[in-house]
Amino acid sequence: MIASHYAYWALFTIMMIGLYVVISHGNLVKKMIGLSVFQVGVLLFFISLGKVAGGSAPIISDDVEVYSHPLPHVLILTAIVVGVATLAVGLALSVRIFEIYGTIEEDEVIQRSAEEADDQFAWRQADGPDGGAA
């Protein structure tokens, strides 16, 4: 079981390391890096399912008899490109969060956002229910 499936266990390990970084670390940029580690583990796992022992790349040529399966390659190509697209959007969001809250640590962002909401609430209370017009 170990010898025939060793690649799968190693790839599951990589996936789990990436997942741990996404869940536990609070820094938003570190989360994005962890997410791409997780993603790479998934991509490698998918491609390893299409690999045939003694096969070759799916480029038709006369000297080759066995080809590895092309369909996982196509799907993973799409996945890589979509992955970098989401990375770009995630990083843009991190930049905007930093500009507004001054930090990209998730706990501090939540804390400052809660303080801001408290301040606004207290301010509105002081004005009175009609917004201080009277």
Place this chain on the structure above:
Amino acid sequence: MSTEFTIINVTLLAILIATALAITRLRALYEATMLAALFSLVTASLFVLLDAVDVAFTEAAVGVGVSTVLVLTVLALTRSREATTPRSRRVPGLIAVLLAGGTLVYAGQDLPAFGDPGTPVQVHPITEVYLVGSQQDIGIPNVVTSVLASYRGLDTLGELVVVFAACVAVVSLLGPLTDPEANRPRADFHLADYLVIRTVSGVLMPFILLFALYVLFHGEYGPGGGFQAGVIFASGFVLYGLVFGLDQAQRAVPGRALWFVIAAGLLLYIGVGLATILLGGAFLDYDMLSPDHPESGQHQGILLVETGIGVTVAAVMVAIFFRFASRGISR
């Protein structure tokens, strides 16, 4: 599996696991990003070992090139040091990971052996269609390109729309492409002050762009295609922007031109689909482009579609880089 294959495979996987662990422990984020670039590079090598040469090409261009540049730019805009994770955050993460990992291992025991030629993936009839039928229907050696652009062309259109949507999102978040003060020359420190960097970049740029065009047009005969070509083309302009300054780069590629080009590639792809409908076939049925010779119709369709992909991806990557970089300068 031959012993050499197993040895190389185990070595590369071990490097990957060690790098992933190091990325987790590092709190200095610049260093973590560099390790992530190394991670992507070793992954690309592993893809080659697993016979996925197109995927390796894309991972090397996208994972090592574009991702690293974007993360480094963001780190320059924000903090580059991570706070220590408190213990209260680590424990739930560990529990979740152990549960998920345990489930994967338990389910993984039913997986076929690694490299087994008798798996459902290999013996499914679609394999014959792709490997043998594509030679009769389309006739290009790179089966991955024929599957990507022709058999599953609709998926690829969706992928291109996702890339376009990501560009729209980044531009909405980080400011307009036609920024009026973008072309103001800045008295920044430029890498162009160094003779070697300036000369080598100047010499390299035409070759980078030419190589991108080569990858685009030879995607049918070897590894390559629209996405890889687009990313390599964009990296030429990223190099120019990094060395000679963002204002020079934005003068070379004005925002209005980028707006047009980003949409033009996607419209070309959709246009090919609509043209085949108007010619009497289904959406993206390239046989209709040349009814007497369906094979050459497929060739034309694939070429047009790959060009559209390359054009949009290149423009999107350049636009995203410009937005991130000028955000830093305007503060």
